[in-house]
Structures are given as C-alpha cells and as structure tokens.
Amino acid sequence: MSSQALNVAIVGATGAVGQEFLQVLDERQFPIAELKLLASARSAGKTTTFKGKTYTVEELTKDSFKNVDLALFSAGGSISKKFAPIAVESGAVVVDNSSAFRMADGIPLVVPEVNPEAVKEAGIKIGNPGVGIIANPNCSTIIMLMAVNPLHKVAGVKRMVVSTYQAASGAGAAAMAELEQQSREVLEGKPVTMDIFPFQYAFNLFSHNSDMKPNGYNQEELKMVHETHKIWNQVNGDQTAITTTCVRVPVMRAHAESINLEFEKSITEEEAIAALEGAAGVSLINDREANRFPTPLDASFKDDCYVGRVRRDISRSDNKGLDLFVCGDQIRKGAALNAVQIAELLV
Ligand SMILES: NC(=O)C1=CN([C@@H]2O[C@H](COP(=O)(O)OP(=O)(O)OC[C@H]3O[C@@H](n4cnc5c(N)ncnc54)[C@H](OP(=O)(O)O)[C@@H]3O)[C@@H](O)[C@H]2O)C=CC1
Numbered sequence: 001m002s003s004q005a006l007n008v009a010i011v012g013a014t015g016a017v018g019q020e021f022l023q024v025l026d027e028r029q030f031p032i033a034e035l036k037l038l039a040s041a042r043s044a045g046k047t048t049t050f051k052g053k054t055y056t057v058e059e060l061t062k063d064s065f066k067n068v069d070l071a072l073f074s075a076g077g078s079i080s081k082k083f084a085p086i087a088v089e090s091g092a093v094v095v096d097n098s099s100a101f102r103m104a105d106g107i108p109l110v111v112p113e114v115n116p117e118a119v120k121e122a123g124i125k126i127g128n129p130g131v132g133i134i135a136n137p138n139c140s141t142i143i144m145l146m147a148v149n150p151l152h153k154v155a156g157v158k159r160m161v162v163s164t165y166q167a168a169s170g171a172g173a174a175a176m177a178e179l180e181q182q183s184r185e186v187l188e189g190k191p192v193t194m195d196i197f198p199f200q201y202a203f204n205l206f207s208h209n210s211d212m213k214p215n216g217y218n219q220e221e222l223k224m225v226h227e228t229h230k231i232w233n234q235v236n237g238d239q240t241a242i243t244t245t246c247v248r249v250p251v252m253r254a255h256a257e258s259i260n261l262e263f264e265k266s267i268t269e270e271e272a273i274a275a276l277e278g279a280a281g282v283s284l285i286n287d288r289e290a291n292r293f294p295t296p297l298d299a300s301f302k303d304d305c306y307v308g309r310v311r312r313d314i315s316r317s318d319n320k321g322l323d324l325f326v327c328g329d330q331i332r333k334g335a336a337l338n339a340v341q342i343a344e345l346l347v
C-alpha cells in the first residue's frame with residue numbers, strides 16, 4: 001500500500017458489517033484522510049468513535065459523496081442500486097457488499113487472494129470518475145473459495161458439492177440479537193420472540209432464508225454457483241459443476257461449509273495440505289489424532305479461514321476426490337475484511 005490517504009465514506013455504518021469496516025480499517029491502518037459515516041435517517045445524529053475521534057452518523061442522501069474517494073457500501077441491495085451510481089458519478093470508487101452488481105457485465109467481483117487482477121482489468125482506480133463499482137462476493141462464496149482455490153490451482157476442480165452451516169450474522173445485527181434473545185427465552189422456559197425468521201432459531205436450524213426459486217434452489221445457493229464461475233472467469237465455455245445446500249444454524253458470526261471436490265487431475269492428501277499451508281488467508285486445523293478440526297468459534301473475529309477434515313474421498317478409487325471442512329468469520333473475511341482488501345488494491 002502507498003500512503004495516499006483517501007476520503008472514505010461508509011454506507012450502512014451502523015450495521016453489523018459497517019461496524020466491522022471501522023474495526024478492520026483501524027487494524028489495517030488503512031490510509032484515511034476524512035471519514036464519513038452514513039446510514040438511514042433513523043440513525044442520523046448517533047455517534048461512533050474511530051481512532052479516538054468521535055464521528056456523527058449522517059443520513060445518506062444523493063449529496064453525501066462530494067469529495068469522497070472511496071465509498072464502502074453495506075446497506076443492502078436496493079440502497080446500493082440507488083446510491084452507488086451516484087457515488088461513482090461524484091468521483092468515488094465504490095466497493096459494494098451487496099449482491100446488486102455482482103453479476104453485472106464489466107463489474108469486477110473480487111476475492112483478493114483469488115482474482116486481484118480483475119480490478120486493474122476493469123480500469124478502476126481512485127480519481128478516475130465514472131468507472132468505479134467493484135463487487136464484494138457473497139460471504140459463503142468467499143469462504144468456500146478461500147479453501148478451494150488453492151486446490152483448484154493445483155488440480156482443477158471439475159465438480160463440487162457444498163453444504164453450508166451459516167451464522168446469524170449473515171442476516172444482520174437484528175438476527176444476531178434475536179438469536180441471543182431466543183436462547184435466553186428458551187432457557188428461561190418463556191415463549192420465543194420471532195421477529196426476524198418465521199421459525200424458532202435458537203436450538204434449531206433451517207434451510208437458508210433467501211428466496212426459493214422454482215428449481216428448488218434458494219438464492220444463496222445459486223449465488224455460490226454463479227459467483228464462483230464469474231470469479232474463476234468461467235463465464236463462457238467449461239464451467240466447474242457446482243451444487244450447494246445452504247442452511248442457517250444457531251451460531252453467531254462464522255459460517256462453516258462441508259465441501260466435496262472432484263478434480264481434473266490427481267491430488268493426494270499431502271499435496272492438498274501443502275497447497276493449503278502455502279495459501280494466504282488460510283490456516284489449517286487438521287489434527288486427526290486429537291479429533292481437532294475447525295469450529296465457528298475458532299474462526300470468529302479472525303481474518304483467516306480455517307480448513308480441516310482434509311481427506312481422500314473414499315467413494316472413489318482414484319486420487320481425484322477430496323473432502324474438507326472450512327470455517328470463516330462471515331462479517332470479517334466474508335464481508336468487511338474482503339472489501340477493505342479490495343480497497344487496498346487501489347492505494
Ligand atoms: N458480502 C457479503 O456476503 C455480505 C454482504 N452483506 C451486505 O451488507 C448489507 C448490510 O448487512 P448488515 O450490516 O449485516 O445489516 P444490518 O441490518 O446490521 O445493517 C444495515 C445497515 O444499513 C443501513 N440502512 C438501512 N436502510 C438504509 C437506508 N434507507 N439508507 C441508508 N442506510 C440504510 C442501516 O442503517 P440504520 O441503522 O439507520 O438502519 C445499517 O447501517 C446486507 O444487506 C448485504 O447487502 C452483509 C453480510 C455479508
């Protein structure tokens with residue numbers, strides 16, 4: 001990173017991801033000249049401290065982006081659709097956490113450890129008005145690719161079968177609060193409050209809450225498929241076959257995923273472990289003797305994604321199949337950290 005300090009705006013600054021943005025920007029000493037915190041009218045006037053200085057949250061309006069170099073959006077797709085083009089028009093580069101622009105032509109969809117070159121290829125740089133939305137992938141996609149991409153580079157993934165165990169954080173701060181409240185209510189023998197999900201969440205699990213499509217897949221599952229193809233630049237021609245099942249579990253902030261991989265070329269367990277050990281942003285917890293593998297709590301509040309259960313798929317007679325398990329902090333690498341790493345590619 002150069003030391004060019006930027007005027008930064010955070011859209012959705014009061015939310016779970018917005019608050020994590022502040023934490024990550026601070027920890028990574030991102031070069032900030034001026035900082036603007038934006039949210040809805042409901043939060044205007046609230047204060048937050050950053051690096052010992054108090055900032056007042058402002059209402060997001062079309063005039064919010066004057067003199068802003070970098071806008072980090074995490075206030076949902078409809079806000080991004082309306083305000084990201086306005087921010088770009090005002091001269092800012094937008095890193096958007098929502099799904100609004102992920103599959104749009106010409107918008108790079110980036111995991112910095114996987115396809116950092118996509119930013120440059122799109123001609124996006126600070127101070128280049130009019131060209132400037134970069135999309136942050138879906139959190140389940142990011143966490144999956146952190147584990148799978150190092151293996152894809154060695155042996156080429158032909159097909160993958162993924163099941164997720166997704167945390168409350170993926171549904172926002174209110175869902176996290178509801179999980180906590182319901183847990184207390186169940187333990188105290190009280191009826192549970194169900195404001196966010198139509199199910200009891202504490203001590204339960206359910207199919208992911210995103211829209212169900214006519215083919216029986218929900219939107220989260222389809223995002224993992226289509227976003228992976230875009231990130232791996234498999235938009236035309238040969239595509240990795242991917243099928244996914246996404247489930248919401250009563251965990252606070254780290255997603256877990258069980259992944260079965262079929263490869264084009266042979267890859268042994270040892271080769272897979274070596275590739276994962278050498279991968280940026282990946283840590284292994286893979287101790288068979290101690291039966292010690294990653295848990296969501298291992299990954300919570302951490303930058304790295306944790307991989308374990310690395311094993312040859314015994315349903316095959318060759319060395320072209322592997323199973324593994326990954327845990328990653330949904331708010332951090334799945335959202336704020338990945339977005340800040342994208343922004344670091346610009347400075
Ligand atoms: N890349 C990824 O995988 C992830 C992406 N996300 C994206 O980030 C978004 C926010 O997630 P999260 O932080 O968990 O959600 P929260 O519900 O915790 O926070 C929502 C934020 O959006 C703000 N907001 C809501 N409505 C408006 C509005 N009309 N104008 C301005 N600001 C508004 C809220 O402000 P207020 O306090 O005023 O209501 C709040 O700051 C998600 O909707 C999703 O698009 C989230 C998680 C992972």
Ligand SMILES: N[C@@H](CC(=O)OP(=O)(O)O)C(=O)O
Pocket residue numbers: 097098099137138139140166167169170171220223330
């Ligand atoms: N993937 C998040 C939800 C989310 O914010 O997804 P997206 O960024 O694709 O809208 C979850 O755990 O539910």
